[in-house]
Amino acid sequence: MKIGTPKETYEGENRVAMTPASARDLQKLGHECVIETKAGLAAGFADADYEAAGVEVVKTAAALWKAADIVAKVRVPNETEMKRLRANQTLISFFSPVADEDKMQAAAKKGATVIAMEMIPRISRAQKMDALSSMANIAGYRAVIEAGNNFGRFFTGQITAAGKVPPAKVLVVGAGVAGLAAIGTSTSLGAITYAFDVRPEVAEQVESMGAEFVYLDFEEEQADGASSGGYASVSSPEFREAQLAKFRELAPEMDIVITTALIPNREAPELWTEDMVKAMKPGSVVVDLAAEKGGNCKLTVKDEKIVTDNGVTIIGYTDFPSRMATQASTLYATNIRHLLTDLTPEKDGVIDHDMDDDVIRGATIAHAKEVTFPPPPPKVQ
Numbered sequence: 001m002k003i004g005t006p007k008e009t010y011e012g013e014n015r016v017a018m019t020p021a022s023a024r025d026l027q028k029l030g031h032e033c034v035i036e037t038k039a040g041l042a043a044g045f046a047d048a049d050y051e052a053a054g055v056e057v058v059k060t061a062a063a064l065w066k067a068a069d070i071v072a073k074v075r076v077p078n079e080t081e082m083k084r085l086r087a088n089q090t091l092i093s094f095f096s097p098v099a100d101e102d103k104m105q106a107a108a109k110k111g112a113t114v115i116a117m118e119m120i121p122r123i124s125r126a127q128k129m130d131a132l133s134s135m136a137n138i139a140g141y142r143a144v145i146e147a148g149n150n151f152g153r154f155f156t157g158q159i160t161a162a163g164k165v166p167p168a169k170v171l172v173v174g175a176g177v178a179g180l181a182a183i184g185t186s187t188s189l190g191a192i193t194y195a196f197d198v199r200p201e202v203a204e205q206v207e208s209m210g211a212e213f214v215y216l217d218f219e220e221e222q223a224d225g226a227s228s229g230g231y232a233s234v235s236s237p238e239f240r241e242a243q244l245a246k247f248r249e250l251a252p253e254m255d256i257v258i259t260t261a262l263i264p265n266r267e268a269p270e271l272w273t274e275d276m277v278k279a280m281k282p283g284s285v286v287v288d289l290a291a292e293k294g295g296n297c298k299l300t301v302k303d304e305k306i307v308t309d310n311g312v313t314i315i316g317y318t319d320f321p322s323r324m325a326t327q328a329s330t331l332y333a334t335n336i337r338h339l340l341t342d343l344t345p346e347k348d349g350v351i352d353h354d355m356d357d358d359v360i361r362g363a364t365i366a367h368a369k370e371v372t373f374p375p376p377p378p379k380v381q
């Protein structure tokens with residue numbers, strides 16, 4: 001099969017879904033690779049690098065979509081790309097079956113197959129294809145770097161000839177994939193790091209990374225807002241109040257707050273209120289990784305950085321992985337290559353779209369003229 005990657009069309013998107021290294025691996029599976037000219041440039045991969053890896057470079061997006069049997073890209077296709085998608089072609093990209101429902105319906109009607117990277121089941125066997133985790137890991141790391149870039153002090157405490165410097169205090173709210181990456185980055189830079197999550201089972205992980213888990217003064221178990229299948233669910237009003245009371249207590253002390261709290265298929269819970277921002281010291285920074293879903297901080301403006309009247313910087317960027325495009329593209333392209341490895345069991349360039357395979361079935365949202373979302377629950381965890 002011919003696997004093709006176009007240049008991303010979403011404004012400001014620097015990532016690319018195929019790297020020279022992933023293309024080499026795809027060819028070992030018996031596939032041919034084609035890429036649109038300059039598709040990898042913003043991620044640090046030149047056309048010549050692809051050519052050296054045996055990839056055909058075509059001059060236009062139209063030529064790319066025409067040549068490819070399988071189109072691998074990062075962002076959900078725009079309207080022009082949707083027009084280019086054709087019967088019997090397979091598209092692999094981030095594609096939300098809820099937010100992009102119309103496009104999913106249109107693709108199914110055309111007879112195209114769509115594999116949505118968001119929908120890769122989060123089971124052990126599929127971790128190597130879990131692009132959500134790859135990107136969340138980058139976002140968590142980059143959130144700390146971005147915070148540091150906007151914070152006027154060192155993270156680590158120092159005793160210098162010119163005086164004593166206190167360590168920065170960082171609070172990470174939500175200790176999922178992004179939160180844990182932020183905690184690891186923050187502790188490695190030497191900040192005193194605190195973390196909170198409604199899932200008490202993460203306390204051990206948080207502590208093993210050298211951070212302090214924040215416990216609530218709450219009579220029942222901290223598990224009140226916790227888990228359904230490893231994910232958070234909505235907290236009770238009492239639990240939420242206890243959580244907010246604890247955050248109010250911490251706000252004046254924290255130099256940097258990184259919020260990552262999400263509940264699947266819902267708007268982000270509002271956890272860092274206006275009065276907490278007001279209570280923070282001038283020069284403090286909030287990085288809201290939940291900005292895409294409405295934000296955990298009341299004052300977050302999506303895709304912007306604002307500075308409040310009391311001198312607190314609030315960052316609501318939603319493109320953290322794209323800001324580390326080389327790393328993000330390398331991981332994303334590897335996730336896709338692993339998926340294609342499973343789709344090419346004989347390594348002979350022939351795709352076996354096995355709808356009995358939990359991972360392939362789970363991620364396929366359009367196939368054989370049908371919408372195939374939602375999938376049945378996976379048989380194996």
Ligand code: NAD
Pocket residue numbers: 121122123124126127130133136173174175176177178179196197198199225229230231232233235260261262263264269271
């Ligand atoms: P997520 O992005 O959905 O949410 C981020 C974090 O926010 C979660 O830890 C959640 O508990 C927390 N949260 C929600 N409401 C909160 C609140 N009110 N206050 C504080 N924190 C709140 O999570 P994620 O990073 O996608 O991970 C979710 C789960 O999936 C975890 O258990 C993770 O270990 C698991 N996971 C499994 C696999 C796998 O097995 N392949 C891969 C990735 C993640």
